[in-house]
Amino acid sequence: MMYSRMAGTGSYLPEKVVTNADLEKTVDTTDEWIRSRTGIERRHIAADDETSSSLAEHAARRALRSAGLTVDDVDFIVVGTTTPDRIFPNTGTLLQERLGIHGCPSFALETACSGFIYALSVADKYVRLGEAKCALVVGVECLSRITDWSDRGTCVLFGDGAGAVVLTPSVEAGIINTHLHSDGRYKDLLYYPYGVSDGFDKLKAGAPAGITMQGNDVFKVAVRTLSRLVDETLAKNGIDKHQIDWLVPHQANLRIIRSAAEKLDMPMEKVIVTVQDHGNTSAASIPLALDTAVRDGRIRRGQLLLMETFGGGFTWGSALVRF
Ligand code: ACO
Numbered sequence: 001m002m003y004s005r006m007a008g009t010g011s012y013l014p015e016k017v018v019t020n021a022d023l024e025k026t027v028d029t030t031d032e033w034i035r036s037r038t039g040i041e042r043r044h045i046a047a048d049d050e051t052s053s054s055l056a057e058h059a060a061r062r063a064l065r066s067a068g069l070t071v072d073d074v075d076f077i078v079v080g081t082t083t084p085d086r087i088f089p090n091t092g093t094l095l096q097e098r099l100g101i102h103g104c105p106s107f108a109l110e111t112a113c114s115g116f117i118y119a120l121s122v123a124d125k126y127v128r129l130g131e132a133k134c135a136l137v138v139g140v141e142c143l144s145r146i147t148d149w150s151d152r153g154t155c156v157l158f159g160d161g162a163g164a165v166v167l168t169p170s171v172e173a174g175i176i177n178t179h180l181h182s183d184g185r186y187k188d189l190l191y192y193p194y195g196v197s198d199g200f201d202k203l204k205a206g207a208p209a210g211i212t213m214q215g216n217d218v219f220k221v222a223v224r225t226l227s228r229l230v231d232e233t234l235a236k237n238g239i240d241k242h243q244i245d246w247l248v249p250h251q252a253n254l255r256i257i258r259s260a261a262e263k264l265d266m267p268m269e270k271v272i273v274t275v276q277d278h279g280n281t282s283a284a285s286i287p288l289a290l291d292t293a294v295r296d297g298r299i300r301r302g303q304l305l306l307m308e309t310f311g312g313g314f315t316w317g318s319a320l321v322r323f
Contacts (some may be wrong), residue, residue: 003174004127004135004167006323008067011163011291012058013044013278014239019158020178020210027152034156039254043159045144051085051095052162056140059162059287060099066294067166069134071099074166076132077106078123080115080283082312083142085107087196096139111182112190113250113311115139115283116163117319121178127167135167139283157252157278163287168262173322180317186221189214190312206317222252222310229308230263233318239304241265246299250309251275251285258309272298282311292313299323 019042020031034040046055056079064070079092086094092106112116114176116139139293149155159265167175190213194200226249239265249257249273261271272293274285282289286307293299303323310316 002128002130003170003172004124005170005172006165006321007069008065008166009164009287009291009294010062010065010066011288012055013161013265014046014050014055015287016045016047016166017042018041018045023156024146026063027150027155029152029156029265036072038157039273039275040156040279041276043275044161046142046258047157048161050142051143052081052083052140053085053091055099055142055160055162056091056095056138056164057098057162059140060095060136060138063136063164063166067168069166073134074101074136075104076101076123076126077101077104077136079108079138079140080111080119080281081108082110082112082115083141083145089142095153111311112313113280113282113285114180114309114313114315115318116278116286117178117309117317118180118315120165120175120319121180121317123167124175125179125273125290130169133169136164136166136289138162138164139285139287141282141284143211143280143282146210148208151210151240153215154211154213155309157280159281161278161281161284163284163289164292165287167292176237176320176322178319179236181229182315183311184313186314189217189221190314203204219253220223222315224271225316226256226260226310227263228306229318230260230306233284233306233308235322237320240269243304245270245304246293246305247271248286248290248305248307251278251312252280253291253311257262263307
């Protein structure tokens, strides 16, 4: 049996930082409200000349360097993003071109905050089947481009960033398995109102100007769903929650993260939390958190990681990983 393993990790945050104090000057909010409701202290915002593919390039090159591999080794690219540079070419192919790679399959998928776990799940299958030997898996977002900066209910939450991992074949797991889910009945609780076949013309009709969210309802469903997801992941793998070394959750909100940790009986010292530094970066948040903890030495080779995410759709998913 062949597995894939994470041979390297990388991440990138744009230079520009917007603090809670900065937002106090532009919308009716306070640092205290944002911190106590979400745990967020600052977020990074892409410069005018940055795009999802340029953020992804930084993260991808760092992941390859940490794996001791080069762009010439890459034979598969998948990018999770809900904020593509363009409608087409897809962001995976734009990243491929930036890296100077030609010919291997490259594509992007859009499952909002679950983008990285979905991309990881797909790439894992290709590596396991022997169809890829060096897969680049990226989660990236420029959410600042679809945020209504005059809406205090949402603009305090989101940020831009990218994270990446390199998967290579291994006789030992590796990615033990992934669990993916979605349910479109919740499509109206969290969404961006504009699209291609649905029509850009709504932009002129006084409809919401950015990400639209029923925050309270999203919060409740997220907590309930993540709790079920943790149970499912543990049961399907026949492991006890105390065997998990690190929880690496989607970084949306500290209170949602805390409730997942409680479910696992996990002290917060065993949970990777970076939401304070970059807000909700959707598909980028798990690989950003992972890379941070790998580089600062908390996550070490051989440890067991549980990654879990929840996002617009709703989509949700987990990955159990022997790092
Ligand atoms: N500053 C000050 N007050 C605010 C702000 C703000 N930035 N935003 C809202 N308020 C006010 C509201 O207007 C409301 O005022 P009212 O009582 O006078 O009507 C009050 O604060 C409470 O609003 P709630 O929405 O009930 O606040 P809540 O405690 O639920 O926190 C939050 C809001 C942080 C959005 C929370 O619901 C949440 O985290 N939900 C989940 C959101 C999330 O994580 N989404 C992403 C998950 S999926 C994904 O990652 C895409």
